[in-house]
Amino acid sequence: MSRVSLEGRVAVVTGAARGVGELMARKLSARGVKVALVGLEPDELKQVSARLHSDSDHWHADVTDHEAMARVAAEVKERFGKVDIVVANAGVATGGPFVESDPESWRRVIEVNLIGSAVTARAFLPALLESRGYLLQIASLAALTPAPMMSAYCASKSGVEAYAHSLRGEVGHRGVKVGVGYLSWTDTDMVRGADQDDVMRELRQRLPWPSNKTYPLGPAVDRLVEGVERRSAHVYGQWWLRGMQGVRGYLPAVIGTVGQREMRRFGDRLEGLRTGLVGAGGAADEQRPTSATTVRK
Template sequence: MSRVSLDGQVAVVTGAARGVGELLARKLSARGASVALVGLEPDALKQVSERLHGDSDHWYADVTDHEAMARVAQEVKERFGKVDIVVANAGVATGGPFVDSDPQAWRRVIEVNLIGSAVTARAFLPVLVESRGYLLQIASLAAITPAPMMTAYCASKSGVEAYAHSLRAEVGHQGVRVGVGYLSWTDTDMVRGADQDDVMRELRQRLPWPSNKTYPLGPAVERIVAGIERRSSHVYGQWWLRGMQGVRGYLPGIIGTVGQREMRRFAGRLDGMRTGLVGAGGSADERERAARAGGTTSRN
């Protein structure tokens, strides 16, 4: 499909305080789009918004909160007049053995990554129908292949992939295109946070090339922007991910066999692993939930 100019387009990016979301907002803005930033860290979002080239604004909201996201969708429409692009990027992660995992952190990964993505789409689809716009759901290599010690993340990203593919078939006749974006290990706070655990870092280093590398953020986000310009059904942040689609049917069996060997290798080092959310984004999410439990919000 030919590229659509982003000049004059209005784009919404969730999880925009840092990492993929922040850089994506910057690149969309540099190409002429007005950008609405959504996330849990109003101060960080404000700083990102102030650095953008063109018109932008930011909204504090938890993507799992339907009422909050419906309000954001209404306010973004009022602020910019329309919405052409929505990127459901917000996500968190946790790692470690499933049996020892923190049940709340495990559940939160599913809530943010899967349910939060669906809440985002539910809130913004009416305005995307009006503009015959584009929804890009950020998934992961974890949607294509399973991985031990990543049960919540793999489940959530497999879920958003399937949900987005289903949604594409539902809304295409209304002029809305839906894409799925795939990223391997990319240099973000989330990946760096996971790497702080010795076992998780070493397990990843033992993966076969090219899945054992950490890839720079810039080229990956450039590929995402190109996918948005083309309204692509599939967007690959790293060149080799496209080829994984052809072999994904074989991967569960391979990982099931190789993973057992690797888990035996690390079995004596699994006690005491951190079981909470990883990275700065995970810490922000945990602070938000703690503040709510205390009767306040982190915005106050």
């Protein structure tokens, strides 16, 4: 599939204060894209915006809030005149045994990763239909295979994958392309936050190669940007993830067997495992205002 020039296009990136979203914004901006940054950390968003090469602006909003995101969409359209690209990247994570998990943190992962992605699409689809644009939904290796101690994250990423596939079939005839981006463990605040717990770090290190590695952020985001340029249906942040599609049907049974063995191995060490949201982004989400706000530069 040939690439299209991104020069002069307008992109919205959620979860843009750090990690994948921040680097996506920078790399899109370097290609001449005007970028609207959306997230929960206004100071960080302002700093990211100031470093971009092209025209940009930022909005402080909770992606799970329908009214806030509708206002953001209207203001982005007013500010830039159009929207060509939406990268639904905002996400949080928690880990640990489901039976001992914090119900609010577990629910929040589903709300941000799945509901927030749908709210984002609902807000911006009218503009994408006008521009015959492209929506890239960021999913994960967690959408391809289940993993013990990650029930909320796996459920949310499986959900956004299925939702994005469904949406692709609905809007394709109207010129809007929908892609799903898959990432393995990538060097972000979220992954580093999860690794602060000894048990979660050791469990991840015991995964089979190549899923037990932490991959550099830059090459993964380069692949995502190439997916935007090609308006791809599937984008893989690490080369080997494409091959997982062919074996994913066998993985639940394998993980179910291997997972039992690993849970026995760690035994009593699982007691008292922290189950809140991980990383700096998780901390920002836990400190979010209870009422929706949108703040522009």
